[in-house]
Amino acid sequence: MKLIKNIQWIVPIIISAILLVACKKDKVPLPIPVPEPTKWEKISGHYKVYDTTGAFLYEMDIMHSDTTLSDNTHIDSLLYINFDGQYSFSSQQSNFTNYPNMIQIGVHNPVIDANNDRYRIFGYGPQNGFNNFVNDTIIFYFEKQNIQYYIQDVTPYFYCECKQVAVKQH
DSSP states (O other): OHHHHHHHHHHHHHHHHHHHHHOOOOOOOOOOOOOOOOHHHHHOEEEEEEOTTSOEEEEEEEEEEEEEOTTSOEEEEEEEEEETTTEEEEEEOOOOSSOTTBOOOOEEEEEEOTTSOEEEEEEOOSGGGTTBEETTEEEEEEEEEOTTTTTTTTOOOOEEEEEEEEEEEO
C-alpha cells in the first residue's frame, strides 16, 4: 500500500519534469542594431537661426563633404549655405578629442555679400560652448568686419562679435 502511494506521487513529478524540459521558449533572433549616425550626419541639415534674444534672423543649410586625396587621406568639410543670411562658403573640419562636436567656421577673407561688398569672417574656437553641436543646436560665435574694405567698397565701417543660435529642423 505504501508503494502505491509513493508511485502516485512519482508519476506526476516525472510528467511535470518532462513537460518542463519539453516546453522551451523559442529562440528569437536579436534585432539588428541601427548604426549610430556619424557626427557629420548629425550636423548636416536645415537650420533656423535666431539672435540671442530669440528673434528669428534667417534660414541656413549645412552640408557635409568628404574628399579623399590620392594618399587615401580624408578631408571633411562643411558647406555653409546662407551663413549670416548672405554668405556661402566651406570650411575644412578637424576632430578634437576635447571637443568631439566642434565645428569650425574658419577664416574667410574676403567673403562677398549680396551687395558685392567685402567682409572678413573669423570663427572663434569652442570656448564656453560656442561653435559646438549640442542637442541639434549650434551657438555660432564669430567676428565679422570690413575694416580692410570699407573705404574701397564705399560702405560704412562694420564690426561685430556676433553670436547666433542655429536650431536644426527635422
